[in-house]
Structure formats: C-alpha cells, structure tokens
Amino acid sequence: MTEQRTLVAGIDSSTQSCKVVVRDADTGELVRQGRASHPDGTEIDPALWWGALGEAVDQAGGLDDVQALSVGAQQHGMVCLDEAGEVVRPALLWNDTRSGQAALDLRAELGADGAGDRAWAEAVGVVPVSSFTVTKLRWLARNEPAAAERTAAVALPHDWLTWKLAGAAGIETLTTDRSDASGTGYWSATTGEYRRDLLTLGLGHDAVLPAVLGPRDTAGSTPTGAALGAGAGDNAAAGLGVGARPGDVVISIGTSGTVFAVADNAVADPSGIVAGFADATGRHLPLVCTLNAARVLDAVAGTLGVTLDELGRLALSAPAGSDGLVVVPYLEGERTPDRPDATGSVHGLTLRTSTAAHLARAAIEGMLCGLADGLDALIAQGVRCDRVLLVGGGARSEAVCRIASALLGRPVVVPAPGEYVADGAARQAAWLLSGGTEPPEWSIGDTLGYEEDAAPQVRERYAAARDKVLPQVG
Numbered sequence: 001m002t003e004q005r006t007l008v009a010g011i012d013s014s015t016q017s018c019k020v021v022v023r024d025a026d027t028g029e030l031v032r033q034g035r036a037s038h039p040d041g042t043e044i045d046p047a048l049w050w051g052a053l054g055e056a057v058d059q060a061g062g063l064d065d066v067q068a069l070s071v072g073a074q075q076h077g078m079v080c081l082d083e084a085g086e087v088v089r090p091a092l093l094w095n096d097t098r099s100g101q102a103a104l105d106l107r108a109e110l111g112a113d114g115a116g117d118r119a120w121a122e123a124v125g126v127v128p129v130s131s132f133t134v135t136k137l138r139w140l141a142r143n144e145p146a147a148a149e150r151t152a153a154v155a156l157p158h159d160w161l162t163w164k165l166a167g168a169a170g171i172e173t174l175t176t177d178r179s180d181a182s183g184t185g186y187w188s189a190t191t192g193e194y195r196r197d198l199l200t201l202g203l204g205h206d207a208v209l210p211a212v213l214g215p216r217d218t219a220g221s222t223p224t225g226a227a228l229g230a231g232a233g234d235n236a237a238a239g240l241g242v243g244a245r246p247g248d249v250v251i252s253i254g255t256s257g258t259v260f261a262v263a264d265n266a267v268a269d270p271s272g273i274v275a276g277f278a279d280a281t282g283r284h285l286p287l288v289c290t291l292n293a294a295r296v297l298d299a300v301a302g303t304l305g306v307t308l309d310e311l312g313r314l315a316l317s318a319p320a321g322s323d324g325l326v327v328v329p330y331l332e333g334e335r336t337p338d339r340p341d342a343t344g345s346v347h348g349l350t351l352r353t354s355t356a357a358h359l360a361r362a363a364i365e366g367m368l369c370g371l372a373d374g375l376d377a378l379i380a381q382g383v384r385c386d387r388v389l390l391v392g393g394g395a396r397s398e399a400v401c402r403i404a405s406a407l408l409g410r411p412v413v414v415p416a417p418g419e420y421v422a423d424g425a426a427r428q429a430a431w432l433l434s435g436g437t438e439p440p441e442w443s444i445g446d447t448l449g450y451e452e453d454a455a456p457q458v459r460e461r462y463a464a465a466r467d468k469v470l471p472q473v474g
Ligand SMILES: Nc1ncnc2c1ncn2[C@@H]1O[C@H](COP(=O)(O)OP(=O)(O)O)[C@@H](O)[C@H]1O
Pocket: 014, 015, 016, 017, 253, 254, 255, 256, 294, 295, 297, 298, 308, 309, 312, 392, 393, 394, 395, 396, 397
C-alpha cells in the first residue's frame, strides 16, 4: 500500500507571471508545477492576476489534494477596494514611477533639509520613493480624487489574492503579513503597528487595512478546505525558499533586481537606499531594489536580435570592462539611485567597442554594477555578508553569474534554477501545518559556485558614468 503524503502549494504572483509549485510538506520534494503569463505594463486589473493564477493552478494539476497553500507576490502594488470589495481602479505596480513627485512631497511634509527622510526612516523603515504604496495613494488622491474617495480598503497583491482564495468575504476580513506590510510606507517593522496618520497623509483619509499576520498564522481556508498561510512579499518568500540565514545575502535578478539579507535587527536608513523591510520568519529583511534587472537583458537581446543564451555567450567573448563601454541601464527610470524620470545611456562608444559582444557585456555589467552598489549599501548598514546567493530568472545565465562574481569581488553560490518565491510560499504553508518554531528543513539541492577575479576597475568606470543620464521626454 502506498503511503499517503501531505501536499502543500506555493504561489508566486510576480510582475511577469504567476507560478505555482506543489510540494511534499515533509521532504519539500517537487510534485507538480504550473505557470501563466501576466500582461506587460505597470498598471494592471487584479482580475488578470486572478485569471493567471487559475491557469497556473490548472497547469499544476489543481489544488484539491493540497492541505495548505500560501501566496507570495510582487511587493507594494496598490490595490484599492470600495466598501463592497470591488476593485476601484487598476492596481499601480511597484515599478510604476508616476508617483515620483508624490514621494518628494511626502518626504518634505515630514520635515525640510533631510529631516523628513529621517522621520520616515524612523517611523516605518523606508523613505518614500515612487515604488511604495503610500506614494501611489498620494498620487491617486491628487490625480484621481473620486477614486481615492471611493477607496474603503487598501491591499497589496498577495493580500488580495489570499482574500480571493479565502472566498472574498467583506473587506474587514483582508489579511497581510509582516513582510508585505513593511513595504507599504505605513507599517513599522520595529513596532509591528500601522501608522494610520501616514496612510491618511497619502490617501487623504483613513481606510480599512489588512490585519497583519505572523509567519505561522492562518489567513483562513479555501472552499476545498486547504489552510491558507499568511503569504509574503516575493523577496521575503524567496529568502524562505532558499533557506537564507543571517550571514547570507540573496541577490535576485528578476524584473526587479534585489539585494537582501535576513537580519535580527530592523534597519532605518535615512538615505532611503536600504529599505527596512520585515522577513517571513519573524525577523527583518533589509533590502535594496533596482527597477532594471532581467528586462535589461531582454531589451538588449531584442536589440541585437539574439536569444538570451546567445547574449550570454557574446558577453563572455568580450573582455571584462567591455574595453570601456558602459551601459547605464535606467530603461524604466530607476529606484536605486532614486531617478524615477531617468533614461538609460551608453558611454565609451569607439570603433573598437561598437560590437554586439561589447554591448552584450556592458549591459550585463551595468545591470550588475547597480546591484553591487546595493550590496555595498547593505554592508554599510551593518549587514553581515558571509555568502552571496544568486536567484531569479537572470541567474539562469552563466555569463550573469560569472560577471556577478567579478563585480562583487566575491564567490557567488547559485542554487539550481527554480521558483524560489513559490517554494518559499510552499514552505510557509508546510510550516503552518507543522506548527514548529522554525520552518521545516527542506534542502535546496545542489548549488553551483562561481569565483572570478575581482574587477574593481569596471565598477569605477561605471561610477563615473552612472549620473550622466538624460530625463525622459515629455
Ligand atoms: N537563460 C536566461 N538568461 C538570462 N536571463 C534569463 C534566462 N532565462 C530567463 N531569464 C530572465 O528572467 C526574467 C524573468 O525572471 P523572473 O525571476 O521569473 O521574473 P519575475 O519574478 O520578476 O517575474 C526574464 O525577464 C528573462 O530575462
């Protein structure tokens, strides 16, 4: 007789797609998985996330035999609901930069000459930039006042999906978790409390906010009786998925580029470079995020008319530093540094550097230099870095892994290609079932290690070019 095993599921509703994994709760073994695409764009009707989730679940063979599941999702997205729980307008995503001015206004309103930035960092661990929910709410209040007025509750992507999976009862039943609440700009990871005054400063009035669950709390159950975990922001879920411990720094190269670490203490960085988020285990997750990561590779591969694999091969055929060619990759504006209106630029063009190989390498180097700057900022905040783990779609490229090791000046460890956000959500669901004080031990399997000669000169030249960019037109 075959032994009945307990199954859990994890969902990653990320910027570009929805991924579902079904795993054995005890061993973590992958049993089934599915995936469906999201449309492009920086605002999206949440119904499209729900549709993609259904498609990905179907592809993963359904969830009827699953005993618990959790949702991880892109952070910060503004999902406004009215009294009846209807979506008020399409969600504005983390990478939508229209609220750049709103961010500046919110900072100035808490104090002049940098005092406002310090006040925000102390209050909620972040200094407003266009990514955060509170600045999107301010944009809404100023530009679509009727929609702001109709907004009775504000949720994040994973809150809304979890609520839908639980049957979407009234807006007062919405839940979130510490990690995602910490990216709103109106919840403090230090006190564990909402700052309703800051919500009101953004939206113009108070609203229902999701109850903030602890890592092992339940958000209810699905109609088929599966327990719902608290869920998490995608970076916190990835941290759980790779089993990050204090001393590990995770660099994720997806639509966003992120550099983060699990830490015992909260960070409050008044420069705003390091965000003082919470993690998915009850600890903290200081994090640096760039807007331009894997899509830079997509864009340059498209320009050159090559596949991503060919782009990597071309890049490795050019010398380190691309003979002085530098790509500053602000293709969607940038968040770190805070340049919502910037465009990308290419410097150092000569007859010698005007080759596909030079451009391919310079694009990968430029994208990674932004992340290397992020690692420096994290370390400057006192974060330990004993080991760097590289994950996300971009980590599937050998060229990215090799060049990352050279630019970071450290070895990098690359887990086997996988869906670590969805895995982290599944692990949280397994934790809910086990009820242990720590998540169940799941192995991430074999890893690859890359250790290249350090190339500080590449970062120095990038630093000289980094600020020489034009604003967007119009
Ligand atoms: N072999 C590869 N080489 C380089 N990049 C890759 C490769 N495979 C996938 N990617 C990149 O992965 C990205 C998607 O990564 P992912 O982590 O799934 O993003 P997100 O979670 O933000 O939706 C794509 O933009 C693509 O450029």
